Each structure stands twice: as structure tokens, then as C-alpha cells.
Amino acid sequence: MIRQVTVREYARLTTSVVESPSLDRATVTKSAFDYLCRLAGQFRAGGAQLLEVEGSQWLRLDNFVGIVETPCGTTLEILPKHHDADDCEESARMLLVRMIETALELPVRRAGSADLTLFRAPLSEWVRSQFLLALEHLVKRGMKSDFVRVEEEQRNLRGQLDMVRQLRQLPERGHYFHTRHDVYSLDFPENRLIKAALAVVASSTRNAANWRLSHELLHVLADVPASRMHAQDFKVWRGGRLMAHYAPILPWCQLVLGQRQPLAVQGTWHGISMLFPMEKLFERFVEASVRRLLPVSARLKRQAKERYLCQHNGAGFFRLEPDLLIEHGGERTVLDAKWKRLNASARIKKYGIAQSDFYQLFAYGHQYIAAEQEHKELVLIYPKTAAFDAPLPPFSFAPGMTLWVLPFELGAKVNEERLIVAPEMRLAQVVANAKRIDDRAST
Structure with missing residues (x-):
């Protein structure tokens, strides 16, 4: 059923x-x-x-x-x-x-x-x-065929005679020819994988x-065998x-x-x-939105892996990997996305923020942001909800390091998602400058 x-x-x-x-x-x-x-x-x-x-x-x-x-x-x-x-x-x-x-x-x-x-x-x-x-769409454009070498034994001579194998032929099979010839065929790894995927779809779909x-497409690919070794065929999928x-x-x-x-x-x-x-999906969703906001001169790195929490016997110990790292104008901003709902009115319960998240950002800030940097900004990003629809007041880490907790608007349609930034943040100024540049370019 x-x-x-x-x-x-x-x-x-x-x-x-x-x-x-x-x-x-x-x-x-x-x-x-x-x-x-x-x-x-x-x-x-x-x-x-x-x-x-x-x-x-x-x-x-x-x-x-x-x-x-x-x-x-x-x-x-x-x-x-x-x-x-x-x-x-x-x-x-x-x-x-x-x-x-x-x-x-x-x-x-x-x-x-x-x-x-x-x-x-x-x-x-x-x-x-x-x-x-x-x-x-691929079928309408035309599926690629290629020449495939076929070696077979048959009664009629076709293509090139394989002399080595023919000379070794037993006398009672002397009326057979060992031949080599090329056939123009759809049988190659890309098409075999497509046929295998199509067979899965055709046998499992419940939509009319x-x-x-x-x-209909199975009839078009009737002459193509389905791949039986998916991993191997994917490895030889050709580009170019x-x-x-x-x-x-x-x-x-x-x-x-x-x-x-x-x-x-x-x-x-x-x-x-x-x-x-869900945590990883939200992280990539935030990354794509932030990347669209930044100017071309800014550099956005995902999962930076260059710093460690401490050193031990001359080697790094406990590698720190922030979700996002923005580099612009010689300064860095660390961002981390968390798929968790906050409540801006529940201050007595710390808004629902985990203490470990603050520890994590504290470590990121001290290892990834230089001590002499003028604006030291750390950002925690959570999904926007009815109970959390505006940035929280900033949290101060000494000396001069500020942690911002920002909502991310998921959006009802494509490209409507956005990060809600506090106006006094340096990140807001970077985004505003990028928007002004885009506006000038469009005019």
C-alpha cells in the first residue's frame, strides 16, 4: 500500500x-x-x-x-x-x-x-x-552518440579482420571470422547513467x-543499457x-x-x-544570500581552517572552523549560522541562545581577528521568526570586540531571503556601499 x-x-x-x-x-x-x-x-x-x-x-x-x-x-x-x-x-x-x-x-x-x-x-x-x-531538454538538443569498438565472431566478414585471433581459430570453426569494427552508438557512461536514473524515476513515480x-523517454532511450556500476561511471563522466x-x-x-x-x-x-x-542547509542558504550582498572587493570564505584554539608541541590543537569569514578593507568579520529559534522577549532565559555558541564565537574572534583591527565584529545568525524579527542589542567582548545576534529573513519567494543587519554595524556600511555601487552600475 x-x-x-x-x-x-x-x-x-x-x-x-x-x-x-x-x-x-x-x-x-x-x-x-x-x-x-x-x-x-x-x-x-x-x-x-x-x-x-x-x-x-x-x-x-x-x-x-x-x-x-x-x-x-x-x-x-x-x-x-x-x-x-x-x-x-x-x-x-x-x-x-x-x-x-x-x-x-x-x-x-x-x-x-x-x-x-x-x-x-x-x-x-x-x-x-x-x-x-x-x-x-537534453533529448530535444540531441543526445551524444559515439563510436564504440566491437569485437565479435560472425559468419560474415564485417570491418577489419583480426588476423591474430583468426590464425588461432580451430579448424572446425574455420568458417567464422574474427572481426573488429566501430558502431555509432548511444552506449557510453553518461547515457547509461541517465537510463539508470530514468528507470528509477519511471518505476517509482506516483505523479501522472x-x-x-x-x-515516453524510456522509448527514446530503448537502445541504451542501464548502468550497473554507478560510482565507476560517474567517475568517467566527461566535461568540456x-x-x-x-x-x-x-x-x-x-x-x-x-x-x-x-x-x-x-x-x-x-x-x-x-x-x-538542517543546520548545514541553513548555513549554505545564509552564505548564498550574504555573498550577493557583498561588494566584489570583499572576500567570503566558507569553513576557514587556518587557525587553532591552541598550540601543543609545536602543532595546532583543536582547529577552529567558522561558518563564514568576510575579508574587506584589511578587516575581518566572523559569522556563524545556527538553525534555532530565538525569543527576543525572553531576556531572563538568555533569549534561547546557548552559552556554548558564545564561547565558540569568542574563540573565533580571538584567533581570526587581529588585535589591532579597529572594528572587531562577530555575528551569530538565527532564522527570523515572529518572536525574533530584529537584531538584539550588541554583546561586548573585551577588549573592543562586539558580538551581534541577527535574524535572517527566509523569504516567501526566490531571492527574497536577506540578512537583517543593524545600521550601526560596519557590515551594514559594507553592504550599503555595495548597493550604491550596484545602483550606479545599473544607471
Whole structure:
């Protein structure tokens, strides 16, 4: 039985009947429940926490988002928890789609206004749809064929006679010829991988439009064998000018075949399953937005790895890796993104900020920012919510080092996301200068 279950981060799942199912509580089948428990064991062995088991009837998900397709036919879709209300399924799905596009730098093809309806379908159908649109575009442009050397034994002479093998031919098979010839064929690694991904999509899609298009494309690629060694074929995927029109479909093949996720679901079941740590998605989303704000003269580094917390026996000990490091005008600004909701009115509870986050930024500031730098700014970035919609008053680290806690507007549409900066920050002046330069260039 095929079943779609949509929840969000930290939701609780059970095999019992839930009276009022929501994005935070849902029912799954016993087989899906057991599969998730086994999957959690695989994640735990790899050092990641997928979920917590609460008794024999409840599971509590962690901060992973994405899709898991179980062998019993259940599709579990896990969305970001960026609103308090339960009626945010479509907006959460749209946000997750944009975050995945940004994090993986996916070349998304838009099919017009009808494309918006895909957000009402599961995330897995969006992946399938984007793969099919990319493949349809590739087929219209023309799939690349190549000459393939064929060596065979046949009754008729075709191509070049292999004299060495022919002289070794047994007398009773003297009427056969060992030949070599080239065949103009679609059978090479790129097309084999596309056929393998198309077979996965065609056999697993539950959307009528995707099913129809996938089977039409299967007829077009009927002569292409499917890849049986995905990892090896991906290694020899060719680039360059002659294969440039294949570049847009590569990341979608990797997604469908489970070769590109930060945490792909491995095992004997090969549906479209992919999970992403929400913290990492948010970090990449913030990075893309900040990069657009900065002037060309500024340099933005992700996960800088040049400093250590201390030295031990002449070597660095405990490497410090801030999420983002901005270098502009000879000065540095350290930024760190945290996927956690704050409450600006809960000062007595430290606004919900973890003390460890302040310790972390304190260490980053003393190691990455020079003591003689005039403006020493550290930035903690959290998602904007109704309870946290403006920068908090600055926190002072001695000597002369300031920590800012800023909200990040996730935005309802593409390119509407933005970092909300306090006017008195040096970072605000850098962004304002970049905007003035852009305005002059546009006029």
C-alpha cells in the first residue's frame, strides 16, 4: 500500500492511531517504523543522530529534513520547522526546495506557472520532475552518440579482420571470422547513467504527468543499457565543450541515484531517499544570500581552517572552523549560522541562545581577528521568526570586540531571503556601499 506521510523536524511518529494528526504527530505502518529504527542504527554507526526511540510505539525525529522511501511503499517527507503554526506545509516545502537548490547548486528548470503546483506534491516528485525536465531538454538538443569498438565472431566478414585471433581459430570453426569494427552508438557512461536514473524515476513515480513523460523517454532511450556500476561511471563522466549540454542533468542523476546527498540513505532499498542536516542547509542558504550582498572587493570564505584554539608541541590543537569569514578593507568579520529559534522577549532565559555558541564565537574572534583591527565584529545568525524579527542589542567582548545576534529573513519567494543587519554595524556600511555601487552600475 502506497502512503504519503508529511511531518517536520522533531515530529513524533507512532504505529498507533493519532486522533488529530499534524506536522508534529503522525502514524506510520509497523514495517515503516521498523525500517526507520534500522536506518537510525546505520546513522548512529556513522556518528549522526537521525531519531530517538521513545518506548516501543513512538519515534522522535531529529533535525534532519528530506525524504525517505521505505520498502513497504511509505514515503516520509520531513520539512523544516520554521513556523509555529501547523498550516505551513506548502511554505515549508517551498523553503526546503530553495534550500536544496542553493546548497547543491542545482540547475533548476522552470516549466512556467504550472511548475508551482509541484510544491503541493512530495519533495521526491519535485526531484523526479526536475530530472525529467532536464532529460527532455537534453533529448530535444540531441543526445551524444559515439563510436564504440566491437569485437565479435560472425559468419560474415564485417570491418577489419583480426588476423591474430583468426590464425588461432580451430579448424572446425574455420568458417567464422574474427572481426573488429566501430558502431555509432548511444552506449557510453553518461547515457547509461541517465537510463539508470530514468528507470528509477519511471518505476517509482506516483505523479501522472511524471509517469507519462518518463515512459515516453524510456522509448527514446530503448537502445541504451542501464548502468550497473554507478560510482565507476560517474567517475568517467566527461566535461568540456562537446559535453556542455550534459552538465545540467548531472546533479539530478546524482540525486536520483543517491550519489550527491550529504547523507544519502543506503541499503538494499533504492528509492529516492535523501536526508540533509538542517543546520548545514541553513548555513549554505545564509552564505548564498550574504555573498550577493557583498561588494566584489570583499572576500567570503566558507569553513576557514587556518587557525587553532591552541598550540601543543609545536602543532595546532583543536582547529577552529567558522561558518563564514568576510575579508574587506584589511578587516575581518566572523559569522556563524545556527538553525534555532530565538525569543527576543525572553531576556531572563538568555533569549534561547546557548552559552556554548558564545564561547565558540569568542574563540573565533580571538584567533581570526587581529588585535589591532579597529572594528572587531562577530555575528551569530538565527532564522527570523515572529518572536525574533530584529537584531538584539550588541554583546561586548573585551577588549573592543562586539558580538551581534541577527535574524535572517527566509523569504516567501526566490531571492527574497536577506540578512537583517543593524545600521550601526560596519557590515551594514559594507553592504550599503555595495548597493550604491550596484545602483550606479545599473544607471
